[in-house]
Amino acid sequence: MKIILLGAGHIGGAIATLLHDSGDYQVTVADREAAALAKVAEAGVATEVIDLSDLTLLTRLVSRFEVVVNALPYQMAIKAATAARAAGAHYFDLTEDVYATRAIRALAEGAGTVFMPQCGLAPGFVGIAAHELVKRFDSVRDVKMRVGALPEFPTNALKYNLTWSVDGLVNEYCHPCDAIRAGKLERVLPLEGLEHFMLDGTEYEAFNTSGGLGTLCETLAGQVESLDYKSVRYPGHRKLMKFLLEDLRLSEDQQTLKNLMRAAVPSTMQDVVLIFITVSGERDGQFSQETFSRKIFAQETRRGRMSAIQITTAAGICAAVDLLRTGRLPKAGFVGQESIALGDFLANRFGRAYHPQMRIEVGSEILAAA
Structure with missing residues (x-):
């Protein structure tokens, strides 16, 4: 499954490495700052420098991928979702903004792909x-x-x-x-x-x-x-x-x-x-x-220290994408977080981050409780 991840910041970098290390996703990370992309590039993840505020460029970029994962600030959620709808791609984000979520719900009406905002910790x-x-x-x-x-x-x-x-x-x-x-x-x-x-x-x-x-x-x-x-x-x-x-x-x-x-x-x-x-x-x-x-x-990993908020937020959105890939989500339209069964989430390889013993295994990546 080909994924375009928008944003190479604190959370975006964690999402990129988890999805990439799983071996099941072809991940490209896009950001306007080359310096922000350097760390994920070191992990072997493909990167692309682009002005994400330009809707035409963004839509053209997104059209090359099956799934859009948006890790940009909440102000960019509507624009990213609009590009995903125009390109016919699935859409996931982390926004906590109520107005943006309502706009994304409207965009999802009649869509042939999934629109699932608010996939982090809270909301999520x-x-x-x-x-x-x-x-x-x-x-x-x-x-x-x-x-x-x-x-x-x-x-x-x-x-x-x-x-x-x-x-x-x-x-x-x-x-x-x-x-x-x-x-x-x-x-x-x-x-x-x-x-x-x-x-x-x-x-x-x-x-x-x-x-x-x-x-x-x-x-x-x-x-x-x-x-x-x-x-x-x-x-x-x-x-x-x-x-x-x-x-x-x-x-x-x-x-x-x-x-x-x-x-x-x-x-x-x-x-x-x-x-x-x-x-x-x-x-x-x-x-x-x-x-x-x-x-x-927070935990030490083979890629360095990951903060607790990185682990929980990245695990939330990665699990949602993974559940789509394995057929555990609706196939189209707006999907709320509560559409996921807790058992399905905790059984997922990414969702194990929320297990009481705090263990997540992704490829050779293991995060375990201290």
Whole structure:
């Protein structure tokens, strides 16, 4: 299967090597920056320098491939999906942007190929896991999804290091969030709904952020009383972000905030992804609760260290592509994450990254729990 991967950044590089090392995909990575392509080229992956903002050039490029995997910033999602539709290619991305997903759903109408956005961690895998828990109940009262990509060793006042896209981070802090309350779909404000909880002896805070639910609200509308998604951080982070975004009004000047964060908040490869999902409801005449919990850490591989957010995000989209190849996905149209059965995902060679023992084998590539 011939794949064009758009974007050679932090996540794109991880996707490229996983798919390439599997031996089942002919992968070409496209980016406008030759320097960004150098590392994936060292791994033996084909590369192409191209201005991805030019829709004509992008469509011409995409037409040479069967599958488009988009690892570009969320602002490019609609353009990349438009090129895929014009070229008759399958389309997968990682976007957390609600508006982009709605536009991609519209593009998918009547398409003869698959359009599957939101294939990362959140949105992505967490929707698959939550949907599986929901199916185990006769009726559902509450679905709570808590997810965080955190530094293992926070040292600054924000108690945060950059582990993924600054664009995506600021975007989820600034846009309204989907939720279900009293059985009705609602929009709630980002950074609100603050709560605290303990897990494995560590205290965390969680608050509303945009995009993590994917299409789950629509899928579960009328089936659950309440459903919400919150990002997990160390205590104190949310207070400082509200100061920056609201008191200093940087929500109205997001580029300045992004520049500040890139300059002052260090990135780290020593991170942990935390997933904590609880579902409560009636089962066999009894009110009960079931929980899905994971902590996934950065790992050393034969290609060097992979951060936890690289592993979980790349595993999500690679598993989705792999399930298409093996006939485990619908063959055309818009596909939501919850269309994948949790068992199918965890049994997949890429999806094993989310297994409790944290083991993924791809070709000679092995990522194992410490």
